[in-house]
Amino acid sequence: MQGEALKVLWYEFEAAASHDAVFAKSLDRLQPLIYNVATKGGTWVEGNVSHEQVKQRYGSVISAGSKTLWGYVKGLVKKHFH
Numbered sequence: 001m002q003g004e005a006l007k008v009l010w011y012e013f014e015a016a017a018s019h020d021a022v023f024a025k026s027l028d029r030l031q032p033l034i035y036n037v038a039t040k041g042g043t044w045v046e047g048n049v050s051h052e053q054v055k056q057r058y059g060s061v062i063s064a065g066s067k068t069l070w071g072y073v074k075g076l077v078k079k080h081f082h
Contacts, residue, residue, distance in 0.1 A: 016064070026065020030073065033058050037076045044080075051081035 013021045033054070036042040044054065054077050063070035 023065040026062045026069065029058050029061040030069065033062070033073055033077070037073075037080055041080060051077065054081075 012018055013024055016022045016025055032043075036044045036054075043049070055074070058077075059070060059074065062073065
């Protein structure tokens, strides 16, 4: 019973089928971005990831959940790459 409820929530999250799910996806995408900023590029440096690639990977998902949050972290990303 509990497993089924969690599976429903997972599918909702994956499909971004509610406002809560969209916000949860933005937070899920935020965590690795913050990690990379905090570690002076972390896996971005290792993988030779560009500023444009970071904006494409993270921007639309984080912005969909919170434009304010994306506006803030976009500045952190820009600062890292420039």
